[in-house]
Amino acid sequence: MKTFLRATLFVGIVFTGMELFAADWPQYRGPAHDGSTPEKISTRWPAAGPEQLWKIETPAGFSSFSVSDRKAFTQVARNIEGVPREVCIAVDAKTGKELWAYPVGFVKYGHDGGNAGSSDNKGGDGPRSTPTVDGDRVYVMSSDLTLFCLNVADGKKIWSRDLMKEHAGRNISWKNAASPLLDGDLIFVAGGGEGEALLGIRTKDGSVAWKGEDDMMTHATPVAATILEQRQIIFFTQAGLVSVMPESGKVLWRYKFPFRTSTAASPVVCGDIVFCSAGYGVGAGAVKINKSGSTFSATELWRKQNQLINHWSTPVHKDGYLYGMFSFKQYDRGPLKCIEVATGKEMWEQPGFGPGNVVLVDGNILALGDRGQLVLTEGTPEKYNELARAKVVEGKCWSTPVVSGGRAYVRSTTEGVCLDVSVKLAE
Numbered sequence: 001m002k003t004f005l006r007a008t009l010f011v012g013i014v015f016t017g018m019e020l021f022a023a024d025w026p027q028y029r030g031p032a033h034d035g036s037t038p039e040k041i042s043t044r045w046p047a048a049g050p051e052q053l054w055k056i057e058t059p060a061g062f063s064s065f066s067v068s069d070r071k072a073f074t075q076v077a078r079n080i081e082g083v084p085r086e087v088c089i090a091v092d093a094k095t096g097k098e099l100w101a102y103p104v105g106f107v108k109y110g111h112d113g114g115n116a117g118s119s120d121n122k123g124g125d126g127p128r129s130t131p132t133v134d135g136d137r138v139y140v141m142s143s144d145l146t147l148f149c150l151n152v153a154d155g156k157k158i159w160s161r162d163l164m165k166e167h168a169g170r171n172i173s174w175k176n177a178a179s180p181l182l183d184g185d186l187i188f189v190a191g192g193g194e195g196e197a198l199l200g201i202r203t204k205d206g207s208v209a210w211k212g213e214d215d216m217m218t219h220a221t222p223v224a225a226t227i228l229e230q231r232q233i234i235f236f237t238q239a240g241l242v243s244v245m246p247e248s249g250k251v252l253w254r255y256k257f258p259f260r261t262s263t264a265a266s267p268v269v270c271g272d273i274v275f276c277s278a279g280y281g282v283g284a285g286a287v288k289i290n291k292s293g294s295t296f297s298a299t300e301l302w303r304k305q306n307q308l309i310n311h312w313s314t315p316v317h318k319d320g321y322l323y324g325m326f327s328f329k330q331y332d333r334g335p336l337k338c339i340e341v342a343t344g345k346e347m348w349e350q351p352g353f354g355p356g357n358v359v360l361v362d363g364n365i366l367a368l369g370d371r372g373q374l375v376l377t378e379g380t381p382e383k384y385n386e387l388a389r390a391k392v393v394e395g396k397c398w399s400t401p402v403v404s405g406g407r408a409y410v411r412s413t414t415e416g417v418c419l420d421v422s423v424k425l426a427e
Contacts, residue, residue: 025067025404026182027131028130029266030359030402033183033223033225034223035314035359035400036360037359037404039403040362040423041366042427043364043427044387044427045376049391049392049419050392050419050421053094053407055416056096056098056416057076058412058415058416059076059413060125061076062177062312063075063126063128063131065410065416066133067405067409070093071091071092073090073091073131074089074130075126075128075140077125083106084108085103085106086103086107086127086143088102088148088155101155102156104140104142105142108143109175129143130400131179132181132182132187135152137149137203138152139182141180144164144176145162145163145169145171145175145191146160146162146163147180147206159205167199168192168196170191170193170197170217172218174219176217178219178220178221181223181224181233183246187200188200188224188246189222190215190217190218197213197237198212198215198244199211199249200247210247210248212251213244213251215237216237217238220264220266220267222236223267227243228290231246233245233246234267236276241254252296253297257278257282258282260279260281261280263278264312265313265314270286270320272290273289274286277310279312279328283304283305283307284304284307284310285301285303302343304344307344308339308344309327310324311327311329312355313358314400315358316360316365317341322338323337323379324358325337326339327354330355331355333353333354334354336350348381348382348384353367353370356369356370360379363379364387365379366403368397368400368410372391372412373389373391373392374389376389392410393410393414394412395415399412407421408421
């Protein structure tokens with residue numbers, strides 16, 4: 001009896017610990033703003049792939065999932081009273097049951113994104129921005145540059161701010177795809193007019209904490225990072241990289257970088273090095289951030305024109321190396337690569353992924369190919385070492401997989417699934 005009680009207590013502690021250390025994935029680039037989570041997941045999947053816990057319809061668009069406090073959020077396209085709308089939905093993270101839905105915009109992008117290069121053409125012209133969750137609130141950015149703050153419990157609007165009307169907004173081709181960035185008590189967005197192109201907005205009531213600069217926006221989501229002991233928000237605009245102080249919007253440093261047609265991948269911070277990449281013949285580059293007294297500067301380390309293009313596939317960083325999909329319009333076949341961030345040297349590549357996305361999970365790379373193949377590979381510059389692979393969804397996948405509580409949340413332009421990737425006791 002005592003042995004049974006001790007065993008029961010041990011198992012309870014183990015599973016309680018798993019719950020305690022299960023990290024939420026509350027926004028586009030994850031809990032640390034860098035596409036990573038310290039969670040452990042299984043590296044040995046069944047032959048048929050991880051167990052599917054639930055599946056829902058996620059029509060159109062490339063919005064990813066955010067997961068927080070047992071709820072998952074994404075944006076989809078739906079007809080409401082005969083009108084195509086962008087809709088933020090909340091579902092129970094364990095069952096997939098829809099909890100609420102709130103329309104935030106209209107489905108009108110100026111061209112048929114569903115026909116962009118892929119051979120399956122299963123939709124795509126829908127919302128691309130990923131919701132951001134903080135406690136009892138969720139923040140959603142529409143393609144028409146309206147920022148909504150909704151109640152997590154029931155989806156009711158708390159406040160909204162229309163950048164087009166209130167800040168002389170300047171939208172772009174195919175409209176907004178960037179996600180609202182949360183850091184501290186502020187939400188950071190781009191898209192305003194001259195003198196108010198970049199904005200820090202208070203989460204409490206939607207009021208403006210600061211506004212400034214003249215930069216034209218891109219499709220890239222900004223990132224938050226601490227570089228040389230200074231917290232900063234880095235926007236990737238049509239002028240290049242611009243880093244600002246979170247509390248005031250004061251510019252810390254800039255890096256001029258070309259723009260053509262669309263810039264969509266977020267910058268990646270690697271210690272005191274920042275990497276960026278854009279498509280349409282632009283290529284990639286990296287800068288080293290320096291500090292003299294209170295003055296920051298950015299020195300270019302390398303620049304490769306029309307090479308190492310991520311398009312919209314933001315890579316992740318580990319120990320001086322980048323891992324991600326580096327290709328341009330190589331649908332279904334573009335490679336996953338490992339790149340030395342200080343030099344731009346290619347360490348290895350593995351074809352067959354296309355413009356999907358990756359996250360860093362306990363030091364390994366979880367990659368979602370554009371045809372719905374979920375692949376786990378070792379995060380090492382030595383060679384490509386695949387650990388597990390499964391076809392998990394149908395449709396086009398230009399979204400990002402996320403991991404929370406031992407589950408992987410994956411969506412395409414047709415369906416979203418929740419998979420059990422938890423570490424079993426036998427492992």
